[in-house]
Amino acid sequence: MTDRTDETDDTHRPGDQPEQHRVTDGGVTAAPGREGAIPEEDTNVTEVFPEGNLDLRAGADNCYKCTTCDTSCPVAEVDEEFPGPKFQGPEQWRLKRKEDADIDGSIMSCSNCMRCDSACPSDVPLSQMHNEARGEYVDDQMDALSTEYVRNRILSNYRTSAELASKVPQLANFAMNFGPARWVMEKVLGVTKEREFPEFAExxxxxxxxxxxxAHVQSSEKRIAYFHGCYSNYNTPEVAKAMVRVFEHFGYEILVPPQKCSGTPMFANGMLDDARRDAETNVENLASAIADGADVIASCTSCSLSLRQEYPELFDIDGVEDVSDNTFEAVEYLRIYEDLEGELADAELDGQSFGYHGPCHARNQGLHRQAVELFRDVDGVRVEDVGDSCSGISGTYGWKEEKYDTSMKIGEEMFEHMKHAEGEAGMTECPTCAMQMEHGTGYDIYHPLELLEDALVD
Structure with missing residues (x-):
């Protein structure tokens, strides 16, 4: 992970230079012996940008307005009214601290894809700034009784509604996809009626x-703690089961500690208090598993990114750095610690072909081509990268009625590439990207772990 602590460049400290060549505020060298110079000991330093909940001064100072982040933003590409991540990040951060200014409401149009983090050549913590700004906007400027707030709170806390729905999955599946009910949800809550709700597992x-x-394997040497996330628990348990069987194939003892939502949908909707509540539970239980000799494994790239990056950026929780340092995405972990390619060299699959989409949150971890690289030499399977575009759904973003058209415009490039790819099936590590892929193409979508299970597990 990139170290984003507030470091001072020693080469620019006035005290480190000869008295006659002190550096002024703009980095310009003062002329020696200039008349009227104020002795350093007689000056009072004014704090122009007082520190807030998160000290992002160093990150804001690193932004030199190159607009690389803006050109990488999928929302800005299709929405001319969205000012882009440069404004939402360092510019808004400075404006807020220099003047008594409100957070601009356009912060809620940021999808939290976090592509700006990967694009920035100066390691400006853009998504961290966006998360803080969203949280401040929701806490201070959004009416808690408004339809938008209530809708966003429900979407953010998907685990709560999923837990209730999973008690009566058949009834929930019927009710959630009943046409009139979807129409009412759009009119009352602003949840788009254009999407079919994912089914809850029996x-x-x-x-x-x-x-x-x-666990069916006991080992003191090879032990993992599985962070399955909400979706693999309630909607696609076949992905979680595949993870278990593949890791047990390699001799791992699997722990499944108590856990709550990773917080990804809460970050995207500015519900930072909710995210912290769940993060405290997750960090406590995962840190305990780490102390017991386990590494943390996630099968969703958004979950692994949340544990690795957003937790330590946003929360000062005991054990959070240990969790961050010891969290891995599932396929990534096997590629590091096992001879996965060697095992697959003798595998044969039955003429399957997939269009693979690398999720934005996989891209931020350097994992967006791992499935293509992993399966490219396996007999009987073809995995074709369908391009580097964003899927557009970005978790809860594409479920909002006012954001649906934007999410589909963003996804058009991916849909088109999938339709021109060989085969009529898709693959991705992100469950909401899978929803968007299926929604835009009608293809069945699989997780790389499911293909690994087919190839390796008898």
């Missing part, structure tokens, strides 16, 4: 885990 992953008796 049996959650954690129910299956308890039923099978937990």
């Amino acid at each position: 049996q959650t992953f954690r129910e299956w885990w308890r039923e099978r008796g937990g």
Whole structure:
């Protein structure tokens, strides 16, 4: 991870230079012996940008307005009214601290894809600035009784509604996709009626885990703690089961500690208090597993990014750095610690072809081509990269009625590439990207772990 602490460049300290060549505020060398110079000991330093909840002064100072972040922003590409991540990040941060100014409401149009972080050549913590600004906007400027706030709170806390729905999955699946009900949700809450709600599984992953008796492999040398996330638990337990079977194939003991939402949808909607509440539970239980000799594994790239980057950026929680330093995405971990390519060299699959989309949150971790690289030499399978465009859904973003058209415009390039790719199936590590891929093409979408299970597990 990039070190974003507030460091001072020693070469620019006035005290480190000869008295006659002190550096002035703009980095310009003062003329020696200039008349009227004020002795340093007689000056009072004014704090122009007082520190807020997060000290981002160093990051703001690193921005030299190159606009690389703006050109990489998928929202700015299709929405002319969106000012882009440069304004939402360092410019708004400075404006807010220099004047008594409100956070601009356009911050809620940022999808939190975090591509700006990867694009910035100066390591400006753009997404961290966006998260702080969103949180401040929601806390101080959004009416808690407004439709937008209530809708965003429900979407952010998906785990709560999913837990209730999973008690009666058949009824929930019918009710959530009943045409009149979807129409009412759009009119009352602003949740688009254009999307079909994902089905809830008849049996959650954690129910299956308890039923099978937990781990089938015991090992003091190879141990992982599985952070399955909400979606793999309630909606696609087949992905979580594939993760378990593949890791057990390699001799790992699997722990499934108590956990809550990773916080990704909460960050995107400015619900930082909710995110911190869940983060405290997650960090406590995952740090305990790490102390017991386990590494943390996530099968969703948004979850792994949240644990790795957003937690330590936003929360001062005991153990958060340990969790960050010891968290991995599932396929990434196997590629590091196991001879995965060697195992796959003898595997054969039945003539399957997939269009692979690398999620934005995989890109931020350098993982957006790992599935293509992993399966390119496996007999009987073809995995074709469908380009580097954003899928457009960005978690809860594409579920909002006012953002639906924007999300589909962003996804057009990906849809087009998928339709021209060989085969009629897709692959991605992100569950919401999978929703968008299926929604825009009609293809079935798989996780790389499911293909690994087919190739390696008898």
